[in-house]
Amino acid sequence: MAPHRTPHVTRRRIPEATVARLPVYLQILSEQAEAGVASISSEGLAELAGVNAAKVRKDLSYLGSYGTRGVGYEVDYLVYQIRRELGLDHDWPVVIVGAGNLGQALAGYGGFGERGFPVGGIVDIDVAKVDTVVGGVRVRHIDELDAIVRSKDISIGIVATPPSTAQDAADRLVRSGVSSILNFAPVVLSAPAGVTVRKVDLAVELQILSYHEQRRGDQRRTEQLRAASGGVTPIAGNPSPAESRRDATA
Amino acid sequence: MAPHRTPHVTRRRIPEATVARLPVYLQILSEQAEAGVASISSEGLAELAGVNAAKVRKDLSYLGSYGTRGVGYEVDYLVYQIRRELGLDHDWPVVIVGAGNLGQALAGYGGFGERGFPVGGIVDIDVAKVDTVVGGVRVRHIDELDAIVRSKDISIGIVATPPSTAQDAADRLVRSGVSSILNFAPVVLSAPAGVTVRKVDLAVELQILSYHEQRRGDQRRTEQLRAASGGVTPIAGNPSPAESRRDATA
DNA sequence: TCGGCTTTGTGAAATCGTGCACGAAGTGCC
DNA sequence: GGCACTTCGTGCACGATTTCACAAAGCCGA
Numbered sequence: 001m002a003p004h005r006t007p008h009v010t011r012r013r014i015p016e017a018t019v020a021r022l023p024v025y026l027q028i029l030s031e032q033a034e035a036g037v038a039s040i041s042s043e044g045l046a047e048l049a050g051v052n053a054a055k056v057r058k059d060l061s062y063l064g065s066y067g068t069r070g071v072g073y074e075v076d077y078l079v080y081q082i083r084r085e086l087g088l089d090h091d092w093p094v095v096i097v098g099a100g101n102l103g104q105a106l107a108g109y110g111g112f113g114e115r116g117f118p119v120g121g122i123v124d125i126d127v128a129k130v131d132t133v134v135g136g137v138r139v140r141h142i143d144e145l146d147a148i149v150r151s152k153d154i155s156i157g158i159v160a161t162p163p164s165t166a167q168d169a170a171d172r173l174v175r176s177g178v179s180s181i182l183n184f185a186p187v188v189l190s191a192p193a194g195v196t197v198r199k200v201d202l203a204v205e206l207q208i209l210s211y212h213e214q215r216r217g218d219q220r221r222t223e224q225l226r227a228a229s230g231g232v233t234p235i236a237g238n239p240s241p242a243e244s245r246r247d248a249t250a
Numbered sequence: 251m252a253p254h255r256t257p258h259v260t261r262r263r264i265p266e267a268t269v270a271r272l273p274v275y276l277q278i279l280s281e282q283a284e285a286g287v288a289s290i291s292s293e294g295l296a297e298l299a300g301v302n303a304a305k306v307r308k309d310l311s312y313l314g315s316y317g318t319r320g321v322g323y324e325v326d327y328l329v330y331q332i333r334r335e336l337g338l339d340h341d342w343p344v345v346i347v348g349a350g351n352l353g354q355a356l357a358g359y360g361g362f363g364e365r366g367f368p369v370g371g372i373v374d375i376d377v378a379k380v381d382t383v384v385g386g387v388r389v390r391h392i393d394e395l396d397a398i399v400r401s402k403d404i405s406i407g408i409v410a411t412p413p414s415t416a417q418d419a420a421d422r423l424v425r426s427g428v429s430s431i432l433n434f435a436p437v438v439l440s441a442p443a444g445v446t447v448r449k450v451d452l453a454v455e456l457q458i459l460s461y462h463e464q465r466r467g468d469q470r471r472t473e474q475l476r477a478a479s480g481g482v483t484p485i486a487g488n489p490s491p492a493e494s495r496r497d498a499t500a
Numbered sequence: 501t502c503g504g505c506t507t508t509g510t511g512a513a514a515t516c517g518t519g520c521a522c523g524a525a526g527t528g529c530c
Numbered sequence: 531g532g533c534a535c536t537t538c539g540t541g542c543a544c545g546a547t548t549t550c551a552c553a554a555a556g557c558c559g560a
Contacts, residue, residue: 014461017517023457027436041537050438054519054540061539069538070526086457087464094456105355106452111436115453116460155463156456179466180459182452186277186361188300196462198455202356202432203365205448206344206406207273207336209430210366211264212446213405214337216429267547291507304510304549311509319508319555 014085018059024049025059026082033075041072093120095154095178097169098161099129099139102184106160107135117156121148125165142172149176159183170197264335268309274299275309276332283325291322343370345404345428347419348411349379349389352434356410357385367406371398375415392422399426409433420447 014022028048032040042060046053060066060073063081067073083089094117096103106112107122119135123142130141140148148154157173159166159181166185173181174195183189183199191197264272278298282290292310296303310316310323313331317323333339344367346353356362357372369385373392380391390398398404407423409416409431416435423431424445433439433449441447 015517019458019461020454022461023451023454024438026457028438043537048438050440052519053537054521055517057538058518058540065539067538068526069524070528070536072537085461085464087460087467088457092456092460092463101355101358101360105351108351109452111453112456115456117453117456156459180463182455182459188274188278188298190300194466196459198459200450200452200455201273202359202450203361203367204270204273204277205432205450206342206362206365206367207276207338208269209406209432209446209448210337210342211269211272211335213342213430214335216444217337265546293507302549303507304551305547307508308510308548315509317508318557320506320557322507 012062014062018062019086021049021051021055021059022082022086025056026079026086026088029075029079029082033079037075039072039074040078042067044072088116091116091118092156093118093152093154094156094158094182095120095145095148095152095173096122096158096160097124097142097145097173098159098165099124099126099132099134100160100162103158103160104134106158106184107137109135120152120154121145123148142169145172146176149173149178154178156180156182159185159189161185163187262312264312268312269336271299271301271305271309272332272336275306276329276336276338279325279329279332283329287325289322289324290328292317294322338366341366341368342406343368343402343404344406344408344432345370345395345398345402345423346372346408346410347374347392347395347423348409348415349374349376349382349384350410350412353408353410354384356408356434357387359385370402370404371395373398392419395422396426399423399428404428406430406432409435409439411435413437 025045028045029040032048042053042056046056049056057067060078063085066077066081094112096106096119099107099122103122103124107119112119119137121140122134122137123140123145124130125142127141129139132139149157155178157170157176157178157180159169159173161169163185166183166187167189169185170181170183170189170191174191179194180196181189181191181198183197184201186201186203189197189199275295278295279290282298292303292306296306299306307317310328313335316327316331344362346356346369349357349372353372353374357369362369369387371390371394372384372387373390373395374380375392377391379389382389399407405428407420407426407428407430409419409423411419413435416433416437417439419435420431420433420439420441424441429444430446431439431441431448433447434451436451436453439447439449
């Protein structure tokens with residue numbers, strides 16, 4: 001019989017929206033733990049995370065029942081549970097494909113290693129880049145991708161190539177055995193079922209902001225028109241009633 | 251009476267989920283236009299964007315009725331309409347706060363300017379960084395933020411500081427008159443109503459992937475157990491039936 | 501002009517995510 | 531031990547989003 005590592009029976013599936021919020025809670029809770037806070041209420045956590053308290057409770061309820069009524073949640077234990085659920089009880093080395101501007105920045109950005117995702121390798125197709133060192137890691141040729149992935153048992157790959165070669169990069173990653181891909185190239189990648197792909201597109205984020213800016217402009221213009229045309233003068237309402245904050249991802 | 255610039259009466263509000271997809275369609279359509287494709291069906295666009303065709307039609311319907319039944323959509327016209335709706339008919343200069351690793355990479359990443367978001371300025375609080383040049387832009391001191399924002403009429407700010415100073419950076423941006431913020435720091439920013447905040451957190455993205463990886467591992471272990479315990483042997487089912495692809499943002 | 505074919509635009513149903521409201525459970529004071 | 535108070539866990543209603551299904555519309559060849 002296989003040794004029973006953790007008694008971690010796959011509990012009910014966690015909704016994607018919740019999964020996207022857990023890392024945020026984790027971040028906040030870690031800070032609180034650091035600051036010596038021992039327990040926190042759903043209200044308190046909600047405040048810090050900028051969400052509704054009921055949502056926090058519902059989210060946490062997917063982990064099981066780890067709160068104490070009348071008291072709140074024990075910070076340390078919550079940190080432990082969330083880390084376990086997210087699979088953060090061990091490191092996940094990542095490999096970066098593309099050592100251009102973005103790839104270098106990602107490799108140089110210490111934040112990954114600290115948070116459990118050390119850069120296990122960075123590769124590029126351009127031989128001129130090979131053997132240069134970025135963020136303490138030597139760039140290797142993309143043909144070595146297989147060897148790197150296998151030797152370090154990597155399952156997460158990061159695509160940081162120009163758009164034209166992104167699909168090729170993804171295909172190579174999949175062939176090497178990677179099953180999760182974080183794509184920074186502004187293209188839609190296709191991958192076989194069983195491989196999770198997430199995309200981060202900076203220009204898309206800015207375009208979404210642009211939409212809201214545009215909309216604000218329209219609104220102001222419309223209001224000015226209405227005011228100028230001598231209708232009922234609005235009595236200093238909120239400058240913008242709707243959306244107050246938005247947190248992305250998901 | 252105010253001059254009637256565009257006959258752009260604020261049409262019905264576009265759902266946030268749709269707004270997040272429009273930039274992706276735009277990207278694809280621009281490529282198609284480039285390649286000489288004159289018209290495209292919802293089916294074709296859906297295929298390229300990795301979404302459902304009905305969704306594409308509904309999304310586009312929020313722009314008005316720009317398709318021709320039996321034929322499809324005229325690519326050029328669609329590009330024009332989406333750009334207009336997203337407010338991309340003019341540039342939106344941005345200001346970057348924080349000239350560290352990430353700030354430099356963002357400034358150096360040419361993709362912004364090309365897609366309508368030129369870097370109008372980059373500031374840092376550290377005088378040692380001031381006057382260095384990154385991506386063709388001279389770093390200036392954060393005290394000059396006001397002047398930069400006003401002189402270039404900037405409404406979008408990018409926070410690329412360490413987490414500890416991110417809220418301060420955001421506050422300064424708001425005080426300078428910026429009304430949209432893209433936050434790269436791993437903290438939850440608070441901002442007054444009327445200011446749109448979006449967050450991009452690379453570690454969060456990786457943690458979401460980690461969750462899925464973890465889950466896959468659990469599943470495989472469970473299957474092995476089931477198989478080993480001598481039940482009905484499954485006849486080579488899909489290694490992982492569920493999720494095939496996911497595109498991020500929002 | 502007509503009939504067959506394609507593809508859009510959109511009601512309606514199904515699904516997913518959010519927030520309220522409240523019973524249940526625990527704490528601490530008297 | 532009992533009472534007042536706090537905070538969790540969750541059923542339920544509501545709103546947003548997705549998907550289906552199909553009538554309406556346009557194209558084209560006969």
